[in-house]
Amino acid sequence: MAINKKEYLQEVLETHKMSHVNSLLDKYRDKRKSIKEALEEHYTDKIYSPLNSGSYAKHTAINTKFDLDVVVPFKKKSFSTLEEMFDDVFDFLNETYGTEATVRKQKVSIGIIFYSDNDGDEISIDIVPGRELNEDQYNEDNKLNLYVHSQYGLLAGKTHLLTNIKAQIEHIKSRDNERKIIRLLKIWKSSNNEDYKSFLMELITIKAFDKDSISGDLCEMLESTMEYIRDNITKDGFTLSDPGNSGNNVADTLESWQKENLSSKMKNMLDRIEDNSDNLKIYFPINPDFKENEDTKSSEGYGVKTGASTFSIPTQNQRFG
Amino acid sequence: MKENRLDNILQTLDSIPYVKVKEPFSGEVNIQGRVSIQFEGLSEPLEFYVVIYPQYPFRTYDAETIKFINKDYLKYNHVMGDGTVCIHTSHNPNIEKKLLIDFESLKNWIEKYYINIDSDLHYEHLITRESDFKGIITSYMFTDVDYTFNRNQFGFVNLSLLSEGKNGNKPIHNYLTKGFVDEFGKEIVICKWSNIYKELGRPNHGIFFYAEKQPATYNRFAYSNWKEFIDVFTSDFLEFLHQCEKEYIKKKRRGQYVPFYIGYKIPNGEVHWLVATIEIGNFPIEGTKENQIWTSKLLNENIKWATSRNSSYKYFFGRGAFSSKLTEKRILIIGVGAVGSNVARTFVKCGCTKIDLTDYDVKEPKNVCRAEFQFASGRTDKIEEMSNVLSHISPFVNIHTVNQPYFEIMSKALFGKDKSRNELEDFLNSYDLIIDCSTDDDLMFVLDNLSLKSDLINLSITNHAKELVCAFHPNTYDFVSKQYSEILDNDVEDLYNPTGCWSPTFRASYNDISMLVQIALKKINNIYKSDSPKDNFIVKSEINDELNIKIIQY
Numbered sequence: 001m002a003i004n005k006k007e008y009l010q011e012v013l014e015t016h017k018m019s020h021v022n023s024l025l026d027k028y029r030d031k032r033k034s035i036k037e038a039l040e041e042h043y044t045d046k047i048y049s050p051l052n053s054g055s056y057a058k059h060t061a062i063n064t065k066f067d068l069d070v071v072v073p074f075k076k077k078s079f080s081t082l083e084e085m086f087d088d089v090f091d092f093l094n095e096t097y098g099t100e101a102t103v104r105k106q107k108v109s110i111g112i113i114f115y116s117d118n119d120g121d122e123i124s125i126d127i128v129p130g131r132e133l134n135e136d137q138y139n140e141d142n143k144l145n146l147y148v149h150s151q152y153g154l155l156a157g158k159t160h161l162l163t164n165i166k167a168q169i170e171h172i173k174s175r176d177n178e179r180k181i182i183r184l185l186k187i188w189k190s191s192n193n194e195d196y197k198s199f200l201m202e203l204i205t206i207k208a209f210d211k212d213s214i215s216g217d218l219c220e221m222l223e224s225t226m227e228y229i230r231d232n233i234t235k236d237g238f239t240l241s242d243p244g245n246s247g248n249n250v251a252d253t254l255e256s257w258q259k260e261n262l263s264s265k266m267k268n269m270l271d272r273i274e275d276n277s278d279n280l281k282i283y284f285p286i287n288p289d290f291k292e293n294e295d296t297k298s299s300e301g302y303g304v305k306t307g308a309s310t311f312s313i314p315t316q317n318q319r320f321g
Numbered sequence: 322m323k324e325n326r327l328d329n330i331l332q333t334l335d336s337i338p339y340v341k342v343k344e345p346f347s348g349e350v351n352i353q354g355r356v357s358i359q360f361e362g363l364s365e366p367l368e369f370y371v372v373i374y375p376q377y378p379f380r381t382y383d384a385e386t387i388k389f390i391n392k393d394y395l396k397y398n399h400v401m402g403d404g405t406v407c408i409h410t411s412h413n414p415n416i417e418k419k420l421l422i423d424f425e426s427l428k429n430w431i432e433k434y435y436i437n438i439d440s441d442l443h444y445e446h447l448i449t450r451e452s453d454f455k456g457i458i459t460s461y462m463f464t465d466v467d468y469t470f471n472r473n474q475f476g477f478v479n480l481s482l483l484s485e486g487k488n489g490n491k492p493i494h495n496y497l498t499k500g501f502v503d504e505f506g507k508e509i510v511i512c513k514w515s516n517i518y519k520e521l522g523r524p525n526h527g528i529f530f531y532a533e534k535q536p537a538t539y540n541r542f543a544y545s546n547w548k549e550f551i552d553v554f555t556s557d558f559l560e561f562l563h564q565c566e567k568e569y570i571k572k573k574r575r576g577q578y579v580p581f582y583i584g585y586k587i588p589n590g591e592v593h594w595l596v597a598t599i600e601i602g603n604f605p606i607e608g609t610k611e612n613q614i615w616t617s618k619l620l621n622e623n624i625k626w627a628t629s630r631n632s633s634y635k636y637f638f639g640r641g642a643f644s645s646k647l648t649e650k651r652i653l654i655i656g657v658g659a660v661g662s663n664v665a666r667t668f669v670k671c672g673c674t675k676i677d678l679t680d681y682d683v684k685e686p687k688n689v690c691r692a693e694f695q696f697a698s699g700r701t702d703k704i705e706e707m708s709n710v711l712s713h714i715s716p717f718v719n720i721h722t723v724n725q726p727y728f729e730i731m732s733k734a735l736f737g738k739d740k741s742r743n744e745l746e747d748f749l750n751s752y753d754l755i756i757d758c759s760t761d762d763d764l765m766f767v768l769d770n771l772s773l774k775s776d777l778i779n780l781s782i783t784n785h786a787k788e789l790v791c792a793f794h795p796n797t798y799d800f801v802s803k804q805y806s807e808i809l810d811n812d813v814e815d816l817y818n819p820t821g822c823w824s825p826t827f828r829a830s831y832n833d834i835s836m837l838v839q840i841a842l843k844k845i846n847n848i849y850k851s852d853s854p855k856d857n858f859i860v861k862s863e864i865n866d867e868l869n870i871k872i873i874q875y
Contacts, residue, residue, distance in 0.1 A: 261854050272875060
């Protein structure tokens, strides 16, 4: 039975809202606060105030997979090299949290994944150390140089990355429709185990809205964005400029075969949704934990009603082989 | 009619400017005569005895039914032992046109191989005149080995009798060459068969001599008389042969045959073995006394060549196989029902060599019609049956059966415990590829929740085999569940539920299932071959007015 695509996608977004996980989010916020305080206490006048960044700060987070990001702006004179800064922050965090969390160096950040608490929750916070470009200029231009941890792929060879977190946050401010589509694409990414970078999906969505004057209902906007990705990502000269650093073309983080794959995935998704709107459920699943439906509130939520059947007769969803 | 046929032939020959009839053509059944061929570039005419069989212009048993024969041309390429020039020409049902084509082919052969003495890049094995031993045909299969034989090296060959059958009207004994040992019985090297064939019973043995240079006349015809080996075999070897015969006779084996392997290097560097049969008590040697010393000499006797075949992996699967990116993988197949057994058999037929199987079920007679099982083995464990079926297909596949209760306990009863989860992950990660054809939803859930480095593919079909669902880890559980519960029209009202049945099953024939599985495997092979993304897909088969098969890519 065909579904109402717009209503379905609205429900998908609704069930993925961060507000459903407020108590968990409180744990994240508490951890983030304590890490920030620890960093401020340790680095005192070497840093400016750490700031929140990432999807939560941009209001593009989804509740099935998220972490909180904190950018730590270091002053120019704090360290002579970016690598020293990165290593020092890692050493400090590892020393402070190493017994209660896995602390690891990531591409431009240090990831802290706290061991599961009594509720089984794993809190994950990413700390991004950056250094201002010129002495005492951060408050004016918000520009930071990030250290690029060398073992990472496409940026290998590059030792630093210029960025402007505030500009990145500003870039998506007041763009409600774009945020919905970004969240839907993140839901697709997460539930289908796609490893495309969220930042890339974010930039390409905003570009699609800017270039293709995307409008209509939620589903039409989603489909138009997917068509834009399908038709443009593989084009020669297609760029996705980092709002924090116009010299950084985020489209270059994908090899050409990865762009082909992304284009092809968008095509397949659009084709399948056109074949049968129920295929939306494959690509953009509802988060069953927060489905506003009576069957999540009772035993039926476990499929008892639909799963039970006449003795020795297979159920409708019986597979064969 | 017969006269017409002869007239047609003569008139046609008369029309070919470079052909002259030297001896008139005649014959009731075969039409025979002699011609000479002369054309510009040929210094003198060449003569051929021509035989035209009654099937002409049709071919028979894949051979031409016109022969051009002259034993004087044996040294030239593509002339067989009886002097027949080997030509392969196009089909033509018209006798006149076919004659023109065939004589043109003969002319081409003369230009290429007689005048220009051309040699082919393609190597063809030596031509042997094979003969039986006391009415029994013998055949010997061997593989390449990781060993370099030395010229004049000799010793014994370990063999197993693989099977006895019929070849034409005669019995044939098929032997598997297991390995080579030196004259003192110490192992030199073993052939590269799978373990089951390496350990095959019904042992036998033969004798080998490595000549290095091919024992042939005109580089094409294997020696036909033992005397021709006079400069090849060493006196040490002849003495060894003599001692062997004495031992065989002591063991009361007089009159039986011994396979005698003669090895040589072929142009691509491989070693090829010709095998002759020699009769105990009548070895082709005799003792002669020279200067008070007895020595063995070769006798002037015809050689009884047997059939020998290099059946190494590359020749066995030379005609077609899956990509090596798939065949070299260590594979686990979970569930060998209709789908899983078809997958397993196709993998083996396509060159996979490391396959493990797990299934708790027992094969019943009713399973045979659509799974790769055989009735003759009766009621038996499915994995036992599949192991036998697969090993019978390929002498290179090593099949292991997984401890099923262990797998079931680890994946179900102990699921959720870190230690067993890690153990299960380690176990599964020891494979490169896992194919889950179990249709066990609980197992699919468990596997979906594991952190696997190995590839995992989930395969299942709907009732009537309308669709096959193929999902790649980690996108298996949600995708497959939703396909069956929300997307596909899986009609379970119409299941097969015969009298006495405890559990109804799906309806589909071997053809229905196999077609879907083969398409899915072709796509999977292509994904690995071209390093394409491992995206889920559905193979859909519909019959409305006509059969419509499509792959729906997710």
